[in-house]
Amino acid sequence: MESESADAFAAAFTLHNFKEVVRTQLLEQISRILKKGGLFVNADILTHDDPIKHKKDLEDQLRAFDIFEKLGHPELKREWIKHYAEDQKNKFTEAEQIFLLKNNGFADIQTVFRKRLEATVTAVKK
Numbered sequence: 001m002e003s004e005s006a007d008a009f010a011a012a013f014t015l016h017n018f019k020e021v022v023r024t025q026l027l028e029q030i031s032r033i034l035k036k037g038g039l040f041v042n043a044d045i046l047t048h049d050d051p052i053k054h055k056k057d058l059e060d061q062l063r064a065f066d067i068f069e070k071l072g073h074p075e076l077k078r079e080w081i082k083h084y085a086e087d088q089k090n091k092f093t094e095a096e097q098i099f100l101l102k103n104n105g106f107a108d109i110q111t112v113f114r115k116r117l118e119a120t121v122t123a124v125k126k
């Protein structure tokens with residue numbers, strides 16, 4: 001995309017899947033293509049920076065997958081637990097997200113939502 005051509009970038013449950021080096025390259029590109037005043041929104045699996053809170057968040061999240069047993073789909077519980085275990089090897093932390101935004105010329109960085117591991121971060125391109 002052309003530099004300074006986009007009004008907004010939004011992603012949902014995707015960036016945490018990328019390796020850290022790819023996230024770094026991607027944020028550089030997002031910064032390049034956004035217009036001044038352009039909006040960044042990322043709703044994602046973002047690890048809490050406090051390891052004790054993260055441990056509790058993760059345990060609560062894994063317990064929440066019990067719902068799939070009640071719904072008669074234990075295979076979905078197994079698959080989700082497997083996916084979250086994979087994520088633990090390549091954590092995208094809230095601190096990394098904020099660092100990447102600060103480093104790439106974003107202001108007004110806010111975590112506007114968090115429930116367990118899920119968080120939404122917004123920012124504005126300076």
Ligand SMILES: C[S@@+](CC[C@H](N)C(=O)[O-])C[C@H]1O[C@@H](n2cnc3c(N)ncnc32)[C@H](O)[C@@H]1O
Binds near residue numbers: 011012013014018019
């Ligand atoms: C949970 S889905 C979210 C899709 C969509 N944003 C939504 O909210 O419905 C995660 C997406 O990330 C993509 N994905 C996972 N790992 C990826 C990778 N390493 N490179 C590119 N895309 C990836 C998957 O193909 C999938 O489309």
